Amino acid sequence: MPLHLIWAEDEAGGIGRDGDLPWRQRTDLQRFKALTLGHPVVMGRRTWESLPFPLPGRENLVLTRDLSWSDEGLERTTLEEVKARSEAGETLFVIGGGEIYALTLDEAAVVHRTVVHITVEGADTHAPAMDTTWSLHSSETVPAQEGDQHDQTFEHWTRL
Ligand SMILES: NC(=O)c1ccc[n+]([C@@H]2O[C@H](COP(=O)([O-])OP(=O)(O)OC[C@H]3O[C@@H](n4cnc5c(N)ncnc54)[C@H](OP(=O)(O)O)[C@@H]3O)[C@@H](O)[C@H]2O)c1
Incomplete structure (x- = not known):
């Protein structure tokens, strides 16, 4: 099933604070764009509310x-629809x-997990725990570049 997270x-596994990202990492955003461009992106309603606009070049789901939810440039989806599309071979x-x-x-x-080399104070949202069915396929540590607040490690995990 080609569903990517x-x-x-x-x-410490923190991913958010006060409805936003607790860092500015330009290199990570560039990698995010390169990986996701051209593919549908699926997000929770609260993550959508943290974005300034729908991500260009991608179907935003x-x-x-809330069955009455709608917003310009995005579509409501369901978990069942996401599963069905990925099982049909879509990434x-x-x-x-x-x-x-x-x-x-x-x-x-x-x-695709980026570890940002800091422990933020007051993180209120966390990444899910990955169990032993997951295997680290590759990992690259990149020192902070222009526009990055911290060093970061880019990891690619696949199922065993
Ligand atoms: N570091 C990162 O890589 C990263 C990436 C993305 C976001 N973030 C951060 O994560 C935080 C937001 O995460 P969050 O956990 O608070 O919210 P979220 O996962 O973005 O969205 C939660 C919302 O999703 C909807 N939802 C949940 N389960 C559902 C289901 N089974 N079926 C349909 N809809 C469902 C609900 O919307 P309704 O309430 O409308 O029903 C729920 O309120 C922010 O701080 C953001 O900046 C971090």
């Missing part, structure tokens, strides 16, 4: 229990946040 976490990226990663990890084939 992509997230950035700190050294939002998970919400979709789950882009957050904490609730939606936890909900979809068991369905995923690939995790």
